Amino acid sequence: MALIDKLKTLLQLKLKYAASAGIATAVDYGIFFSLKNLLHYSATYAQPPAYAAGVIVNFLLQKRFVFELKRSAWSAFGLALVVSMGGLLLSTAIIYLLDNYIPFFQQQTLLAKLLTSGIVFFYNFYLKRLVFEGKFI
Secondary structure, eight states: OOHHHHHHHHHHHHHHHHHHHHHHHHHHHHHHHIIIIISOOOHHHHHHHHHHHHHHHHHHHIIIIISOOOSOHHHHHHHHHHHHHHHHHHHHHHHHHHHHHOHHHHHOHHHHHHHHHHHHHHHHHHHHHHHHHSOOO
């Protein structure tokens, strides 16, 4: 396969991943801001349950529409869960640092959440591709 074809395939895969991630992110954000604004959780405490809900939605969408499953669904789910736990730790640490050490982000929670999501998107894409398809790039 020519390099251009490989890049085109990777771009198409990233677009599908972005669509599934967008839906999962909407679930994550909905829960995050509900916990933060309606139940008055701190951003640090709202992050884990919101992220966990997004993880489950994202796995189901990725399994169905994005990646070609090269192992059992339970095995892929277990490995994806490990990757997602790393993403949860990474995202919670970023939210914690932004919310507690940078006053601008204390007032701009949406921007903190968007920045965090952008960073974790790439972490998740490449490691989940490895989990589902056995390919990193």
